Amino acid sequence: MAHAPIYFYDLDEPYGEFSNFYAAPIELDGYIWPTSEHYFQAQKFIFHERHFKHILKLATPREIFDYAQAHKSLVRPDWPDIKDEVMYKACKAKFTQHWKLKRLLLSTGHRTLVEHTKNDSYWGDGGDGTGKNQLGTTLMHIKGVFDRLNNLIHQIQFDQTQRQHYKFDEPLSIGIFNLNAREEGQSSTKLNDEFIHYQLLIDCILQMESSSNEKQELIALFKQQYKNNPIELKLLKNLKMAIHQIDQYGGIQDNHLFIDY
Structure with missing residues (x-):
């Protein structure tokens, strides 16, 4: 049955x-x-x-x-x-x-x-x-x-396809900065292609109707997937901290999220 x-x-x-x-x-x-x-x-x-x-x-x-x-x-x-x-x-x-x-x-x-x-x-x-x-x-x-991870991946893939087809604007402004860069305020915009999957991951996780623990578990699974990629691992570590702050304070100030890498 x-x-x-x-x-x-x-x-x-x-x-x-x-x-x-x-x-x-x-x-x-x-x-x-x-x-x-x-x-x-x-x-x-x-x-x-x-x-x-x-x-x-x-x-x-x-x-x-x-x-x-x-x-x-x-x-x-x-x-x-x-x-x-x-x-x-x-x-x-x-x-x-x-x-x-x-x-x-x-x-x-x-x-x-x-x-x-x-x-x-x-x-x-x-x-x-x-x-x-x-x-x-x-x-x-x-x-x-x-199951939730698979749904998230499908959502990311669909979101990426829609953005490429319709040229949607980002609903969330995500700035990824290296605060240790030699030039003050130097952005990693030149690496945006490398971070596109990560940015979509942030977008989807923040919009998920899930508990903080479930979001952290999803991040843990992504850490396993990217265990040989130190850049991704540091981004995920900082994302974990950001989600904790978001859950604690109830939102993102001015609809902006900044991640150091």
Whole structure:
């Protein structure tokens, strides 16, 4: 059925890729983790370097899970408060860095994702539907971010086409300046071709009917895309700060936004 929930757990069953045990290496926090489960469990021992690095070397997610269970007394004291954030970070990296998995996640549409197992009533549904299903909820949240990013990209592409065809004026005046330039007030106008995508991104993000956190998540995804482009990364960093100021003060003074690069 088109709207029936999607249940996942076993790796050899449909949508087994959604399991944290699925072998999809991720690069995160300076390490390459064989699975998202490796990253998740290792964060429990961030204050115990020996255990942290030992988990990184373990071959299978099952070994990692069992190791973490055997050393519960050493788990960081704030784990209950941060475990949701850690899981979100691990899963977002997994589905951002593997385009086939991202495509599979997007293909689920509006269907509810459920980790179906009696072994876990927090991350899973407890087997009888009474569990919290926090992993399924996390994946649906990430899918929502991807959906909004795709909509943003389509909006940027459409906006650029319309501007080129109809020669629209910019609804928002965006000045990109290098405040460290040798000549005082020197503008980067000569680099406008390089920044056109970035300017449209600003335009779209500022007009999005989304929360500040959702906008910041979109920026984080663009940072991943431009991780090898230092100019774009600095622009995105400053845009993140600008959005915080806009959300804090409720708008842009005189309809102008200036970004230092």
